[in-house]
Amino acid sequence: MINPQSVVLFSLALFCIGIYGVLVRRNLLFILISIEIMLNAVAVLFIAAGSYHDHVDGQLMYLFILTLAASEVAVGLGLIIQMYRRSLSLDVDQLSHLHD
């Protein structure tokens, strides 16, 4: 049995890495990947919590998050392709037309 505290810390570390990626990366593709990492951090936490409480809900939640992440990636990648076709760039700092 793994120590639940270390699982939580691992999950937290993963989440922070995701946040760091979202904030620091300029490429839209990498931002999307960072968001996936954040989702996985949450999923790990759910599974750990489910096994700790001997309950099936945690794994159920993981399946749910998996589908969510899959659809999110599908939509997100579609948008990114569209965006690249329009402006030939995936730099979020340049894609700030809504500002004006």
Add this chain to the structure above:
Amino acid sequence: MQDHYLANLLMLVVLLPLFSACLLMLSALFSVKLSKTSVTLLAVGCMALAAILVLLVGIEYSDYAGQSFSYRYANWIEIGQLRLSFGFYLDPLSLVMIAIVTGVGFLIHLFSIGFMQQDADFQRFFIYLNLFISAMLTLVLADNLLLLFLGWEGVGLCSYLLIGFWHQQPANILAANKAFIMTRIGDAALAIALLLLFLLLGSLNIQEIQLKAVQLWPLDDNASQYRLDWVSICALLLLAGAIGKSGQFPLHTWLPDAMAGPTPVSALIHAATMVTAGVYLIARFYQLFNLSPLAMLAVASIGAITLILAATAALVQSDLKRILAYSTISQIGYMFLALGAGAYSAAVFHLMTHAFFKALLFLSAGALVYSLGHQQNIFRMGGLAKKTPFICACFLAGCAALSALPFMSGYFSKDFILESLLQQQMYGFWAIAIIGAFITAFYSFRLFFLIFCGDCQLNPDKKLPTSMIIPLALLLLLSVFGGIMPAVLNVLFEGGPALLASVTNDSLALHLLTIATPISAVLLCWLIFRKHSFSERFNSSLTPRFKYLLFMGWGIDRLQEKIFTQPFIRLCQANKNDFIDRLSQLLSHISQYGHRQLQRLQNGKLRWYAASLILSAIVALLSIVLLR
């Protein structure tokens, strides 16, 4: 039904000029072209009718034997204690005034036909003239102060319009503005007096005010005479109003500039209407003024100061109309002096004769200017006696009456003023009046000699039309014979020195003095003229600086500009950015600043948004954890 007849006559007198003005105004408004003949018929015809009606009023009024007649036509304002009506009040004083206003006014109307014939704005001119007369009649006949004030303001407005009649030249507009603003200072004082009297006495009816004032503030012989009590304050405020309108020191500076208007307008302002309003106001409130020795002294002092100031300024002017303007100021000063001495009938008598001879002088000056092609400098004229004998005769009569040569109309009235000054034992004022009479005679004959004697320099190129000759001839007769005392003046005021005081032995010498003064002045003037010592320039005189000071009217204009106008302009410039507005603008400045600061947050950078989202989530979580 007698009353209604008289009341209707009075109303018609006021309404006729107003009717003509309104009709002409409407025709101008709907651009109905009227020929000059029809304008003339309407405007001058209505004035003639009004003058005839005043004659009828006089005949009808003779039944009253000096009793006052008042009639209320309609209610005007009725709020609580305040009851105002459109009512007229007729007594010998207002009868004399409406007779002067309509009579002299009619003659001036008649004269204007010829004078303004070539002017493009013929109709506009007559609208203003009619309105002017109507406003003045309202002022004179009003039985309450507010109606009087209405006429008072109407006169001010019309004078502004008429002085600036030739509005194409900026100088004329400036003169009109000056007249309007200077009289406005007096008007403000009058408005304050009106409110104060209502506050203290609870009435605006002129006769009621005076009755209540006599009851409330009886003249106390024991107390110190010259104290500043309520009645003095009211009287002084009324006096300030009269000063503004009548062109007295220190508000007289608009009157010489008012010459910018057409000459008949100057005649109307100086003789029949406008400047006499102040004298009328004080005479109308004579009971109130009698209660305050302080105010009486102020009236007399202002009269004396103005008298000398204006007479000396008239000595050195070179513009024909300016000389006459200064002489008007100085003659009104005489009237104020008489009012201050309590000799109200003398003042009104002088007002009447002054209206005659000043109208004559102005109209003949107008005729002269008309026939000479708008030349007004008297040093360019000379030797015109043979070329224009009729105008010369008119001028001679006018100057003789103005300088009070014996048996002209001005002699009787001025003599009467001097005599009443002696009766009231005001010897200082009497001496000033005698000196003033000397100067008056001197400058009027300086004017006459320079224009009509000596070498001929100009040729009159126009013949006078009949419509100008008739009023001149009539005024000539009035100036010569107008001094024969009309009996109606005797019953003007109860109390005060009686008219036609008996000539006692000790005053015989003084009478001789008053006769000798103007004659000696005329002789002196003739001697100087023969030696060609009058000069337009300032270097030939012994004291050129003093002469220049006189020429500028003692520099009062410049003084007023230094004291009031320039600091005001400086204040305006200092407050150009509007200090008060800044306070209210502060609010908008703050919100605009906040807006700019908040705007910087919306920079369109996705990663900034994400960061702020995360940061606020952390803060929210921390606060939930820590605050629980």
